[in-house]
Amino acid sequence: MLHKITLIRGDGSGPELIEQAKRAIDKAIEICGKGLEWEIFDAGADVVAKEGTPLPDYVIDSVKRNKVALKGPVTTPLGKGFRSVNVELRKKLDLYVSLRPCKYYKGIKTRISNPDNIDLVIIRENTEDLYAGIEFENGNADTMDLIKFIESKNKGKIRENSAIGLKTISKYASERITRYAFEYAKRTDRKSVTAVTKSNIMKFSDGLFMHTAEEISKNYPEIKFKHKLVDSLCMDLVTVPENYDVLVLPNLYGDIVSDLCAGLIGGLGVAPGANIGENCAVFEAVHGSAPEFKGKNVLNPASLILSGVLMLKYINENKAAEILENAVKKVFEDGRCVTFDIANEPAKAVGTKEMTDAIIEEM
Numbered sequence: 260m261l262h263k264i265t266l267i268r269g270d271g272s273g274p275e276l277i278e279q280a281k282r283a284i285d286k287a288i289e290i291c292g293k294g295l296e297w298e299i300f301d302a303g304a305d306v307v308a309k310e311g312t313p314l315p316d317y318v319i320d321s322v323k324r325n326k327v328a329l330k331g332p333v334t335t336p337l338g339k340g341f342r343s344v345n346v347e348l349r350k351k352l353d354l355y356v357s358l359r360p361c362k363y364y365k366g367i368k369t370r371i372s373n374p375d376n377i378d379l380v381i382i383r384e385n386t387e388d389l390y391a392g393i394e395f396e397n398g399n400a401d402t403m404d405l406i407k408f409i410e411s412k413n414k415g416k417i418r419e420n421s422a423i424g425l426k427t428i429s430k431y432a433s434e435r436i437t438r439y440a441f442e443y444a445k446r447t448d449r450k451s452v453t454a455v456t457k458s459n460i461m462k463f464s465d466g467l468f469m470h471t472a473e474e475i476s477k478n479y480p481e482i483k484f485k486h487k488l489v490d491s492l493c494m495d496l497v498t499v500p501e502n503y504d505v506l507v508l509p510n511l512y513g514d515i516v517s518d519l520c521a522g523l524i525g526g527l528g529v530a531p532g533a534n535i536g537e538n539c540a541v542f543e544a545v546h547g548s549a550p551e552f553k554g555k556n557v558l559n560p561a562s563l564i565l566s567g568v569l570m571l572k573y574i575n576e577n578k579a580a581e582i583l584e585n586a587v588k589k590v591f592e593d594g595r596c597v598t599f600d601i602a603n604e605p606a607k608a609v610g611t612k613e614m615t616d617a618i619i620e621e622m
């Protein structure tokens with residue numbers, strides 16, 4: 260069967276990284292005697308002038324049709340401009356799971372002294388929480404009404420010229436993400452699931468997430484359930500990361516903790532990810548569009564290539580996934596053809612294309 264995949268090139272450094280990832284994935288599939296058909300689109304800042312939106316409907320329709328996409332990073336303007344394409348895509352396709360494996364591969368330079376046993380998986384709720392971006396601007400009439408309403412309910416004093424962001428956590432979303440985490444742990448033979456919140460302070464919102472996770476855990480007695488406060492988790496992650504297996508977190512903590520975990524295993528250049536829903540999935544690196552490196556052929560293609568490995572597993576092309584992951588592993592371990600971020604001698608680092616060439620050669 261020929262798989263059709265939507266390829267979203269992204270902006271900034273996205274297009275040059277995605278081009279290399281596509282080459283490596285195509286090679287792995289070709290070795291297995293198969294092929295992929297790609298539907299290629301742009302999204303992001305470069306598309307706005309022509310289409311009036313950074314995420315045209317035909318891109319969404321293509322993902323709905325093909326059910327699988329590989330996506331390059333997309334820039335989100337800070338504090339103004341268009342809304343995040345990434346958030347929009349996750350919402351429109353109801354991609355409620357952000358899956359981010361965080362595994363250390365031998366040969367990669369990291370500040371952690373004993374990284375060999377780091378092999379954890381972050382499962383981040385992707386649709387709600389503060390990260391949904393439901394906000395009220397300071398000075399706005401609606402915001403002032405909201406402030407009056409909140410104060411009339413004796414919920415505390417809010418300073419007059421405040422902006423407000425809403426943290427919404429639903430029972431529905433907490434149930435489906437924690438169920439996904441336990442099902443994932445069961446399927447992949449993982450031993451524990453840790454729910455991460457700040458429920459000592461946010462007793463209703465994070466409290467709901469924590470209690471729901473506790474309830475769901477009762478259906479999976481074979482998997483150890485733990486709860487951890489997010490601040491204390493951060494401390495543990497940099498001191499005893501090997502104590503963790505599957506982590507399940509509300510959206511914002513998941514976003515922050517995934518970058519921290521990427522730092523443990525060598526940085527954003529080696530951290531893959533996937534956004535998964537009931538009907539489709541979009542695979543992408545944890546990192547952003549790194550616009551300062553655009554066109555320089557220096558960034559690490561491994562995060563997008565390893566996202567491709569996750570994609571190949573998702574479409575049941577397990578042999579191709581294994582061939583590709585093993586080639587990446589060998590290139591890391593060999594250390595001669597890697598980019599500046601993980602090279603032991605940065606002066607001898609190679610470019611994005613040359614590292615991909617080495618991965619392809621290894622296959």
Ligand code: NAD
Pocket residue numbers: 331332333334335336345526527528543544545546547548549550551557558559560562600
């Ligand atoms: P970033 O992840 O783009 O880059 C931060 C730093 O990480 C870079 O300066 C670079 O040193 C390093 N880095 C990133 N990718 C790397 C790679 N492949 N190889 C080696 N080093 C790499 O984060 P940022 O600068 O905060 O964000 C830039 C833009 O990307 C913002 O507009 C942000 O909103 C957006 N963003 C998009 C996504 C996405 O599309 N999913 C995710 C995160 C950020």
